[in-house]
Amino acid sequence: xxxxxxxxxxxxxxxxxxxxxxxxxxxxxxxxxxxxxxxxxxxxxxxxxxxxxxxxxxxxxxxxxxxxxxxxxxxxxxxxxxxxxxxxxxxxxxxxxxxxxxxxxxxxxxxxxxxxxxxxxxxxxxxxxxxxxxxxxxxxxxxxxxxxxxxxxxxxxxxxxxxxxxxxxxxxxxxxxxxxxxxxxxxxxxxxxxxxxxxxxxxxxxxxxxxxxxxxxxxxxxxxxxxxxxxxxxxxxxxxxxxxxxxxxxxxxxxxxxxxxxxxxxxxxxxxxxxxxxxxxxxxxxxxxxxxxxxxxxxxxxxxxxxxxxxxxxxxxxxxxxxxxxxxxxxxxxxxxxxxxxxxxxxxxxxxxxxxxxxxxxxxxxxxxxxxxxxxxxxxxxxxxxxxxxxxxxxxxxxxxxxxxxxxxxxxxxxxxxxxxxxxxxxxxxxxxxxxxxxxxxxxxxxxxxxxxxxxxxxxxxxxxxxxxxxxxxxxxxxxxxxxxxxxxxxxxxxxxxxxxxxxxxxxxxxxxxxxxxxxxxxxxxxxxxxxxxxxxxxxxxxxxxxxxxxxxxxxxxxxxxxxxxxxxxxxxxxxxxxxxxxxxxxxxxxxxxxxxxxxxxxxxxxxxxxxxxxxxxxxxxxxxxxxxxxxxxxxxxxxxxxxxxxxxxxxxxxxxxxxxxxxxxxxxxxxx
Amino acid sequence: xxxxxxxxxxxxxxxxxxxxxxxxxxxxxxxxxxxxxxxxxxxxxxxxxxxxxxxxxxxxxxxxxxxxxxxxxxxxxxxxxxxxxxxxxxxxxxxxxxxxxxxxxxxxxxxxxxxxxxxxxxxxxxxxxxxxxxxxxxxxxxxxxxxxxxxxxxxxxxxxxxxxxxxxxxxxxxxxxxxxxxxxxxxxxxxxxxxxxxxxxxxxxxxxxxxxxxxxxxxxxxxxxxxxxxxxxxxxxxxxxxxxxxxxxxxxxxxxxx
Numbered sequence: 001x002x003x004x005x006x007x008x009x010x011x012x013x014x015x016x017x018x019x020x021x022x023x024x025x026x027x028x029x030x031x032x033x034x035x036x037x038x039x040x041x042x043x044x045x046x047x048x049x050x051x052x053x054x055x056x057x058x059x060x061x062x063x064x065x066x067x068x069x070x071x072x073x074x075x076x077x078x079x080x081x082x083x084x085x086x087x088x089x090x091x092x093x094x095x096x097x098x099x100x101x102x103x104x105x106x107x108x109x110x111x112x113x114x115x116x117x118x119x120x121x122x123x124x125x126x127x128x129x130x131x132x133x134x135x136x137x138x139x140x141x142x143x144x145x146x147x148x149x150x151x152x153x154x155x156x157x158x159x160x161x162x163x164x165x166x167x168x169x170x171x172x173x174x175x176x177x178x179x180x181x182x183x184x185x186x187x188x189x190x191x192x193x194x195x196x197x198x199x200x201x202x203x204x205x206x207x208x209x210x211x212x213x214x215x216x217x218x219x220x221x222x223x224x225x226x227x228x229x230x231x232x233x234x235x236x237x238x239x240x241x242x243x244x245x246x247x248x249x250x251x252x253x254x255x256x257x258x259x260x261x262x263x264x265x266x267x268x269x270x271x272x273x274x275x276x277x278x279x280x281x282x283x284x285x286x287x288x289x290x291x292x293x294x295x296x297x298x299x300x301x302x303x304x305x306x307x308x309x310x311x312x313x314x315x316x317x318x319x320x321x322x323x324x325x326x327x328x329x330x331x332x333x334x335x336x337x338x339x340x341x342x343x344x345x346x347x348x349x350x351x352x353x354x355x356x357x358x359x360x361x362x363x364x365x366x367x368x369x370x371x372x373x374x375x376x377x378x379x380x381x382x383x384x385x386x387x388x389x390x391x392x393x394x395x396x397x398x399x400x401x402x403x404x405x406x407x408x409x410x411x412x413x414x415x416x417x418x419x420x421x422x423x424x425x426x427x428x429x430x431x432x433x434x435x436x437x438x439x440x441x442x443x444x445x446x447x448x449x450x451x452x453x454x455x456x457x458x459x460x461x462x463x464x465x466x467x468x469x470x471x472x473x474x475x476x477x478x479x480x481x482x483x484x485x486x487x488x489x490x491x492x493x494x495x496x497x498x499x500x501x502x503x504x505x506x507x508x509x510x511x512x513x514x515x516x517x518x519x520x521x522x523x524x525x526x527x528x529x530x531x532x533x534x535x536x537x538x539x540x541x542x543x544x545x546x547x548x549x550x551x552x553x554x555x556x557x558x559x560x561x562x563x564x565x566x567x568x569x570x571x572x573x574x575x576x577x578x579x580x581x582x583x584x585x586x587x588x589x590x591x592x593x594x595x596x597x598x599x600x601x602x603x604x605x606x607x608x609x610x611x612x613x614x615x616x617x618x619x620x621x622x623x624x625x626x627x628x629x630x631x632x633x634x635x636x637x638x639x640x641x642x643x644x645x646x647x648x649x650x651x652x653x654x655x656x657x658x659x660x661x662x663x664x665x666x667x668x669x670x671x672x673x
Numbered sequence: 674x675x676x677x678x679x680x681x682x683x684x685x686x687x688x689x690x691x692x693x694x695x696x697x698x699x700x701x702x703x704x705x706x707x708x709x710x711x712x713x714x715x716x717x718x719x720x721x722x723x724x725x726x727x728x729x730x731x732x733x734x735x736x737x738x739x740x741x742x743x744x745x746x747x748x749x750x751x752x753x754x755x756x757x758x759x760x761x762x763x764x765x766x767x768x769x770x771x772x773x774x775x776x777x778x779x780x781x782x783x784x785x786x787x788x789x790x791x792x793x794x795x796x797x798x799x800x801x802x803x804x805x806x807x808x809x810x811x812x813x814x815x816x817x818x819x820x821x822x823x824x825x826x827x828x829x830x831x832x833x834x835x836x837x838x839x840x841x842x843x844x845x846x847x848x849x850x851x852x853x854x855x856x857x858x859x860x861x862x863x864x865x866x867x868x869x870x871x872x873x874x875x876x877x878x879x880x881x882x883x884x885x886x887x888x889x890x891x892x893x894x895x896x897x898x899x900x901x902x903x904x905x906x907x908x909x910x911x912x913x914x915x916x917x918x919x920x921x922x923x924x925x926x927x928x929x930x931x
Contacts, residue, residue: 224929355929431890624830659834
């Protein structure tokens with residue numbers, strides 16, 4: 001623009017002939033140039049971006065959508081911000097004097113937005129590069145891509161896609177340089193200078209922040225996941241490098257434990273970590289307690305007392321049955337919301353904490369490395385590249401955790417609180433619904449208007465009464481019914497009558513099973529024999545030995561083998577004895593006109609079996625013979641023998657050979673009808 | 674009646690009329706079923722309300738208490754006042770609910786399980802009485818057969834004597850059986866019917882126990898939700914809230930992405 005021959009007359013004409021004035025002008029010129037560069041390059045940058053996002057992207061449609069997202073990341077956001085920025089820049093062009101100032105302000109205005117959009121793109125860039133390199137390996141695909149790029153952006157050259165993708169990175173790093181250039185060409189005294197300075201340092205910060213962010217992201221994604229390695233894989237991973245790494249860590253740790261080497265204390269981190277551990281404990285405990293609670297709830301719901309209902313129609317039993325069913329099916333089903341609203345979130349929360357846990361562990365390991373490297377640095381002054389890298393890793397991890405743990409702790413606790421509140425709310429809902437059902441059930445009960453304490457008293461009384469009823473049921477079922485009376489021994493009828501008349505009916509007992517007397521005063525009796533009770537204990541006061549009278553003899557017998565004899569007159573007994581028997585009151589005697597024999601032997605006795613006498617005391621019998629019983633026992637009182645008279649002869653015969661027959665016998669042996 | 678030629682070899686004669694036997698079996702059958710139902714109900718009630726940890730109601734209540742107990746013992750309570758307030762309130766509520774649960778269980782024990790047991794204790798006696806009746810029936814049959822045997826024989830003196838003897842023996846046994854039979858036929862329906870009156874109060878008590886328990890629960894948790902300043906969210910709102918919180922956490926770099 002300037003005439004090479006002349007001496008810049010325009011500039012000379014503006015300021016008085018001074019060298020300083022000339023350099024000032026030069027500065028101003030350079031400044032203007034720099035500003036021009038800024039605006040022009042921004043323009044072409046934006047243009048390229050737009051080509052990238054639209055033409056190139058649509059040209060690469062054959063690649064999967066996921067890949068495209070990775071490649072182009074948030075390029076649209078960058079375009080948005082950049083176009084607004086460009087507009088702002090272009091507006092300043094009209095304001096000549098204040099342009100620099102305005103530019104500075106613009107940068108300050110936009111620098112945060114730049115950081116936000118560019119850091120995402122930059123952090124993603126490595127992944128995009130991986131994809132690009134993958135494509136390079138497939139010659140056909142590579143050719144296609146190359147073709148498209150060259151058609152749209154000829155200046156891309158052989159590097160093609162990577163050339164295009166790196167542009168935003170280049171731009172953001174260029175800003176501080178451009179600003180620097182403008183700053184250099186601005187007089188320190190100019191009013192815009194401080195603004196420019198601030199803008200420059202702001203953009204420099206943006207860049208370092210972006211770097212830091214990128215590094216943290218890398219470190220985090222490397223260490224948050226614990227790989228599920230099989231033993232073989234783990235073994236394969238062991239090489240000299242990892243071994244040496246681990247052993248140096250271990251030795252450093254031991255040195256720390258021994259106090260040989262100081263431990264780096266980071267109070268800030270330790271505090272954060274401690275809090276994190278408590279948070280972790282809280283979540284873990286809550287989760288396992290909740291699991292136990294849910295298990296118990298399930299067990300509770302397995303019991304259905306209403307289903308095996310006792311068959312009681314109507315009334316409270318049915319009420320209860322339907323109440324229990326309602327509770328089970330409706331109310332507690334509702335309560336299962338617990339699953340989705342409390343349990344699931346708890347599980348998610350617990351899983352969220354796994355990553356930070358791993359990072360903290362890794363940091364601990366890296367710390368040992370770091371300390372060792374620091375040590376070496378102090379001693380040797382230099383460290384290897386690898387050591388430098390491990391230092392950075394530790395620092396990145398540390399700063400990442402320090403930056404994000406507070407927020408994590410807070411967010412987790414807030415969520416935890418929310419979950420607990422939800423748990424409480426669900427319990428309340430359960431109570432409300434259950435109460436409603438129970439109350440409506442109760443409203444139909446007979447005693448619903450009675451207060452609880454009164455009802456309890458009433459219930460107690462009722463239960464006492466019914467328990468008494470049950471008791472009497474049991475007793476009535478248990479008590480032995482009137483014992484079976486056994487038939488009298490033949491011949492003992494007379495004896496029984498004698499005892500009866502002497503002692504009265506209450507004292508008569510029948511022998512239930514044969515008694516063998518062992519002692520001198522003990523009697524030997526046959527089953528069915530009748531005796532009269534004299535005393536219900538013996539001389540020593542033993543109540544299980546009773547003194548009885550058989551009509552001929554007296555002695556002791558075991559009480560257990562006696563039972564009260566109810567004198568039950570047989571149907572065919574002559575009614576002559578009825579008068580005496582009226583006391584027993586068991587039968588109403590029928591006034592029949594049966595002829596009463598005045599003879600003491602009221603029944604006929606016959607011999608049931610033939611008997612051959614073996615001594616002079618005995619007498620022979622023929623079956624069917626009538627006999628007359630004189631004594632129903634022998635001289636010793638033994639009832640097994642009876643003294644009878646038959647055919648004019650007297651003698652003893654076995655009592656069991658005799659049988660009584662009913663009195664109509666005088667009419668002959670007629671066949672019973 | 675005693676001259677049917679084909680008597681020998683026939684099955685035992687029906688000395689007890691068929692209708693009577695049928696009635697008996699029906700009544701006894703009902704009672705056997707009732708016995709089983711009573712036993713089962715008792716067992717279930719017992720398992721449900723056992724006071725120790727084996728009882729499911731107690732177990733549920735105790736595990737709820739553990740939730741708040743562990744929260745309360747976490748060191749975070751010392752640092753965070755809001756958290757401390759929340760878990761203290763929760764703990765109080767849970768402990769009170771546990772106490773009410775205990776009371777409910779005791780009440781059920783007294784008014785339902787005890788009576789059930791008492792009712793059930795009648796059954797052994799009943800079964801014994803039925804056995805004795807059966808025994809008596811056997812004796813009755815036996816002696817009846819004996820009498821019939823003698824009735825068939827030629828009527829000689831000894832036979833007649835034995836016949837008389839047998840009849841004498843039969844009489845009391847038959848009376849005994851009939852008495853037992855009658856008693857059971859009387860008592861069984863009465864006992865069966867008594868269950869209506871007997872169980873109603875217990876079931877009333879069960880329902881009332883639920884009312885008492887849930888009204889306490891309603892009060893306690895109502896107060897608690899007020900204290901915790903809980904807005905009435907709907908389920909979808911809650912779910913969205915949870916999703917939001919999860920994504921917020923996932924946005925952090927230190928949280929692994931799955």
